[in-house]
Amino acid sequence: MSGSASPVPMALQAEDLHVSFGNARRGSLIRAVDGVSFSVRKGEIFGVIGESGSGKSTLGRCLVGLLTPSGGGVRHGGIDPFRFSRRELNRHRRKYQIVSQDPNAAFDPRMTILQSVCEPLNIAGEGTRAERREKAFEMLDRVALSPEMANRYPHEISGGQKQRANIARALMLDPNVIVCDEVVAALDVSIQADMLNLFARLQEQFGLTYVFISHDLRVVSHISDCVAVMYFGKIVEVGPAHAVMEAPLHPYTEALRSAEPEITPAGADARSRIILQGEIPSAVSPPGGCRFHTRCPRVRDVCRIQEPQQRELLPGRHVACHFAEEMLVEQERKGLSAGRNRVQDMASATQALT
Ligand SMILES: Nc1ncnc2c1ncn2[C@@H]1O[C@H](COP(=O)(O)OP(=O)(O)O)[C@@H](O)[C@H]1O
Ligand code: SF4
Numbered sequence: 001m002s003g004s005a006s007p008v009p010m011a012l013q014a015e016d017l018h019v020s021f022g023n024a025r026r027g028s029l030i031r032a033v034d035g036v037s038f039s040v041r042k043g044e045i046f047g048v049i050g051e052s053g054s055g056k057s058t059l060g061r062c063l064v065g066l067l068t069p070s071g072g073g074v075r076h077g078g079i080d081p082f083r084f085s086r087r088e089l090n091r092h093r094r095k096y097q098i099v100s101q102d103p104n105a106a107f108d109p110r111m112t113i114l115q116s117v118c119e120p121l122n123i124a125g126e127g128t129r130a131e132r133r134e135k136a137f138e139m140l141d142r143v144a145l146s147p148e149m150a151n152r153y154p155h156e157i158s159g160g161q162k163q164r165a166n167i168a169r170a171l172m173l174d175p176n177v178i179v180c181d182e183v184v185a186a187l188d189v190s191i192q193a194d195m196l197n198l199f200a201r202l203q204e205q206f207g208l209t210y211v212f213i214s215h216d217l218r219v220v221s222h223i224s225d226c227v228a229v230m231y232f233g234k235i236v237e238v239g240p241a242h243a244v245m246e247a248p249l250h251p252y253t254e255a256l257r258s259a260e261p262e263i264t265p266a267g268a269d270a271r272s273r274i275i276l277q278g279e280i281p282s283a284v285s286p287p288g289g290c291r292f293h294t295r296c297p298r299v300r301d302v303c304r305i306q307e308p309q310q311r312e313l314l315p316g317r318h319v320a321c322h323f324a325e326e327m328l329v330e331q332e333r334k335g336l337s338a339g340r341n342r343v344q345d346m347a348s349a350t351q352a353l354t
């Protein structure tokens, strides 16, 4: 589809990706990722937003090869990494790193920061001890940690410093893609912006591609070129970040968006806040029809019976809602730009679902 027609190479693709946990016969099957497709261009920041439990971390872990798909697949630069032998996969996986929310989990309390940052190269058996140390000091510098930090232990530095060291550690393997999973969620709000700026700077300096996962719409919209909105294992909307934020075309995105009116000041006054009603469904037995129907402020009869299919409403804007066209008309009536006829939207329509 349009994603693969782009002249810019794809760093990462998910193709009808499924990841399940539990056992169907025992009635405990959880379809954490349930038929997700998208493409991420080289050098882009692809945001994934959704409430807790929507399958974001499962998706992220599968994208870097830490979880095996139960259906569909992942492509790294056009290659299926799950076809590799375990040895090849380990070698290849270094190019696809994941940085997670809890930096404590990434550090052995008995090792200094320098030892931990060197560890990925020790495991890979790369370089001499002096070369590894030299590279570690360079990476610590890139994440704005002073050389004195190198000899400290994890408990002697702050959460923000630990997350910086965590990034330095991921950079040691010269990755192409980093999945950033809730990387600022555990940090004090006052340092979140600094950390996001650091991520943005590193992305430029190293030519990285990010999948930027967060439950926080402000975080994702701040940094991403393109965003995908997840609800219960499915992507309900995907498109250029500014268009999705300014004029959401799915009721779930609209609800998330209306809870954060400060994201896009223009037009914010006119937007009344939507409070999601209804219970969050069980992960083991999600509702039939549209999964969002138990909470959707726009629900109609058809939503309870028929699952809406994903379709491209505007270039690069894919939505799975029976009434997305109506929302598009409404948004345009309000004078909000959903991305129709905009050249830059066409250009950033790379995350088109495949
Ligand atoms: N290892 C696991 N075993 C069983 N269920 C899991 C496992 N990891 C995640 N899940 C379930 O999969 C669903 C999605 O979880 P997760 O990917 O962590 O969502 P998010 O990161 O969006 O909060 C949840 O219902 C969660 O309980
Ligand atoms: S298909 Fe129906 S229930 Fe689902 S998001 Fe659209 S309006 Fe809401």
Ligand SMILES: [Mg+2]
Residues within 6 Å of the ligand: 056, 057, 058, 182
């Ligand atoms: Mg998570």
